[in-house]
Amino acid sequence: MTSHNSSSPTNPGHGENPTHRADPASPLFGRRSLLRGALAVAGVAALPALSACSSSKSGGGSEASNAVSFGSNAAVPEPKGAYQTLFAAAKKATGLDINVNWVDHNTFQQNITTYLQGNPQDVFNWFAGERMQYFAGQGLVSNVNDVWDKIGGSYTDAMKAQSKGSDGNYYFVPFDYYPWAVFYSKSLWASKGYTAPTTWDEYIALAKKMKADGLIPIAFTDKDGWPAMGTFDYLNMRMNGYEFHINLMRTGQGWNTSKVSAVFDQWRQLIPYYSPGFLGLTWQEGANQILNKQAGMMVLGLDQIGTIFTGSNADDLGFFAFPEIDPANGQDSVEAPIDGFMVAKSPKNAAGATKLLEYLGTAAAQQLWLGSNPADIATASGVDTSKYTKPQTAAISLINSAKHLSQFMDRDTLPSFADPVMLPAIQKFLSSPGEASSILSNIDAQAKTIWATNG
Amino acid sequence: MTAATVTGSPTAADAAASAPGRRRRRLRPARAFLHAFLIATCVVWIAPVLYALYTSLRPYADTAKDGYVSVGGHYNLGNYTNAWNEADLPLYFKNSAIITIPALLITLWLASMVAFVVARHSFKFNLLMLMIFTAGNLLPQQAIITPLYKLYITIPLPSWLSDSGHLDDSFFGLILIHVAFQTGFCVFVLSNFMRTVPNEITEAARVDGASEWRQYRQVVLPLCRPALAALATLEFTWIYNDFFWATVLMQTGSNRPITAALNNLTGQFFTDNNLIAAASMIVAIPTLVVFFALQKQFVSGLTLGANKG
Structure with a gap:
């Protein structure tokens, strides 16, 4: 009896005691349809995932010189929109397709070590100072001396000093900062x-x-x-x-x-x-x-x-x-903390990364990114300061009056x-x-x- | 004690006379205290959720002006539509489904097979195996992340399984680690549950000529449905809510699960807490759906194992 009764759920049509089965029947039905729904969702979800895999693979894997991958720490809507505008302009100016991996700021920062050891993008957001020198010292990033050959003229000596590793090479391209x-x-x-x-x-x-x-x-x-x-x-x-x-x-x-x-x-x-x-x-x-x-x-x-x-x-x-x-x-x-970009140890497209950074190091690119953002100022000289708010203009004179930047x-x-x-x-x-x-x-x-x- | 005194005076007259008095007796200090305690606990548990719900209905400008502990200003669903669009929630719900559902099904399937062997046979290594599975479950995730990460970036995968060509940064790798970590607990629960299924059932099946596989699939597994449902609820919540593995083992931002999408609403410095509250409310919904859909099995699954020793 026990065995028969217990094994009946395997064979629902075989149940001989309808009153006994009536109780679990309704939740069973709900559970089944839910499971069926879940499986359907999984199936539907898996399809675009697989196609997404192949499409993004062709994007990231293409070694052609017109694509650069970019690791961004700006997934939050506000700077993300500004970066999207900037990258669209960068494509126009340089002909480069920029494939961005958007990650939120805190996660990006906390995972930077594993990120750089794993499969980092060619160019990524980072900070000047010891934060930059530490990873330069570990050999996890490439130097960007050839970028500086081009952009060096539009940066102050204080800014140059903040972009060099302890070995005297440039590892960092400044973008925006604030006092x-x-x-x-x-x-x-x-x-x-x-x-x-x-x-x-x-x-x-x-x-x-x-x-x-x-x-x-x-x-x-x-x-x-x-x-x-x-x-x-x-x-x-x-x-x-x-x-x-x-x-x-x-x-x-x-x-x-x-x-x-x-x-x-x-x-x-x-x-x-x-x-x-x-x-x-x-x-x-x-x-x-x-x-x-x-x-x-x-x-x-x-x-x-x-x-x-x-x-x-x-x-x-x-x-x-x-x-x-x-x-x-x-x-x-x-x-005056400076934010900017670095290049990974072995970028897939080194020439493209250099080209992109040469563009991002210009005053025009930085001003485009700043847009109406009143909270930062551009690092390159030659920015049209008439578009700045009063605090931004005051920030420039405060920073220019300083002998040292920390x-x-x-x-x-x-x-x-x-x-x-x-x-x-x-x-x-x-x-x-x-x-x-x-x-x-x-x-x-x-x-x-x-x-x-x-x- | 209270019950004994009430039912212990059996004359009909007494019972009739004390009928209105009985209600008063129920409001003894102990009982009042119990209810006060229950209400207080309930409030403590629900308050943060209600507070988040309330905050999510208010625009940021109002709370910035009046503070979060205030009444008045505008109330609308603007934060919800913003969160849905700005955080790209549909994409991340899809990612969570890709990770959670296979991980859940594989975990339950593998765990039920191990549990079957451990519970229905008395091999010498059974206890040891159960101990290893449970011990593995007790290991903190953070303790093994460094060696695990090194393993992940060196294990190659075919490119159709992983963009990076490694276990690292792939859905497959995330599903794998969830299966590996959750199987231990599921084996522990399922094997305890399977022990409560009388041996006579499988003996009868064996007499009828059922193979080992058939005993597992057609006899024991269907009986485990309550336990499987309970585990499915729990495991769904755990895997769905995971943030640690998802952020360390997945570098591609757009492939991370929903928990990471919530973080995408947090700026470098500035955080719109109202928007995050709204997004959290949306993100909590699937867990609630699973819980309410399976809750009957969930409760019976927890108690079924307890009273059938």
């Missing part, structure tokens, strides 16, 4: 009669005044972790100078010194003026405090806050250089040090400012281990 500064709402400042401070004492005095006026003096947020690095970089460059800062970033030596602990002492003076609950706020919330005139000023990059001040608000965005602390250093350094902490130091060590260390400092000395000795110990294993 870090202290941003504010011009209309708010005009109504309150504030003026931009140039020294630390004026900066603190202004913050006090804003607090008395019922504003949040400094919009500061640290949920994301990385925006706080900008404040550290500026404090360090203003107090200890550019050379010290860059050596600290590149070598990882000297974290547990009085010079660095003085930076954290200085930083502690700012904390009372920060947004309430800043450890739980994202930079977007902080930037909205500026936009909504709840907060007075904010240390951030134009590329970030420029996406908040858009449209009619674009020209309301004002900024000033991070104030001077030590007159010996003045305001001579500007943090790239931001997470681009100037080892990738394995910036986010895993410094990001949580700064968060810990901000939540318990009294423990700076133990935090610094901890950073120092980890830096030693990381640089020892990275040679």
Whole structure:
């Protein structure tokens, strides 16, 4: 009986007890049709997949000199559209078909090592500074000296220096960049009669005044972790100078010194003026405090806050250089992260990659890409600046006034040090400012281990 | 205890008299506390989803002005249409189907065969095999990714299976790793379930002359339907929701599954959380459909194995 009853589902027509079968029958039917539907979907889905395989294979595999593959980190709609316009123009100018692999920014960045070892595209998005030199040093990218023979004339020496590996070869073609500064709402400042401070004492005095006026003096947020690095970089460059800062970033030596602990002492003076609950706020919330005139000023990059001040608000965005602390250093350094392109170790179409980069290195290409984007500026000289917004024009003069350009902490130091060590260390400092000395000795110990294993 | 006192006083008069009182008795502190606890837990679980749903109905400009914890402004489905078009969701749903459905079917098929052998025969290596399968399942994915990736980029595949010519960056490679990783758990569950099927059934089938294959396919497998349905629900959710393998082992952005498409809405710095909330709502739908379609089997599958020891 048991065996008969149990084996009946194999043979549905054979069931002799209809009342017994009635109960499971309806869900069974639903499940079956669902499974059948799923199989149909799988079948339908598999067909275009196979045809897609063959079509994209013919695209990527064609060694003809008119196709270049491009690994983009701009899958998000806004820069993606700008890149699509740019690549269409590049096809017109160079005759190259550009096959793009769109990947989102964070995934691209996190997977860069595996990406470069696997099957990378000929040309890909990347950053200047140590981030670039690290992969150049590992031999995972090709040099682009022949591109620079053509485009070299339209770049400043500071820009050239940021595009070279430690062996003196060029590995990077700059495209767009933006400065870090202290941003504010011009209309708010005009109504309150504030003026931009140039020294630390004026900066603190202004913050006090804003607090008395019922504003949040400094919009500061640290949920994301990385925006706080900008404040550290500026404090360090203003107090200890550019050379010290860059050596600290590149070598990882000297974290547990009085010079660095003085930076954290200085930083502690700012904390009372920060947004309430800043450890739980994202930079977007902080930037909205500026936009909504709840907060007075904010240390951030134009590329970030420029996406908040858009449209009619674009020209309301004002900024000033991070104030001077030590007159010996003045305001001579500007943090200006540069984005651009690199070429993979063994591109399928090296000549095409060079040709594409020669085009992307021109002011015309960069201006086309920028379009109405108010958050970045072009790296090549010869751009029609009349199309820039006021903040963009001001950004150019800020950067041109600088003696040194830094790239931001997470681009100037080892990738394995910036986010895993410094990001949580700064968060810990901000939540318990009294423990700076133990935090610094901890950073120092980890830096030693990381640089020892990275040679 | 409560039940005992209520039913323990059996006179009819008492029962009639206490009928209105019984309702009051139910509202004892313990019971009130239980309900308060259940409601609170329910709210804690549902709140994030409702919050995301609420956010997804509001345009970014309103929440940027008033903050996310606010009422008022516009409410519309604009984020949904934007998410559907901008994130190219149909393409990524297709990719997810290409990966999830074969992986799911192959996993269940292979696991049921291993489970059949482990459960219906008493070979000496059975326990060892089961231990290896379960142990493999406990291994964290992140721990093996580096050697696995090196393997993937060195194993060649014919070009009709993979654009890159390697296991890496191909649908086949992704399906393979899901099958490899999920089979262990499925074997564990299915073999436990198959042990509850009485031995007499297969003995009877053997007496009737059924081969090993036929016993598996026509006797044991149909009996495992509840367990298979339960596993199918779980495995579908796991494979569908996978982000780790998909991002590491698939370099071509347009071949990644739906979870990666969600990330495509995240900018380098700027993130439109309202848009992402809307996209997340859309992406969650297939899991819900599978769950509700299979939920009856899901529940009976979980309990069937428990009470038939």
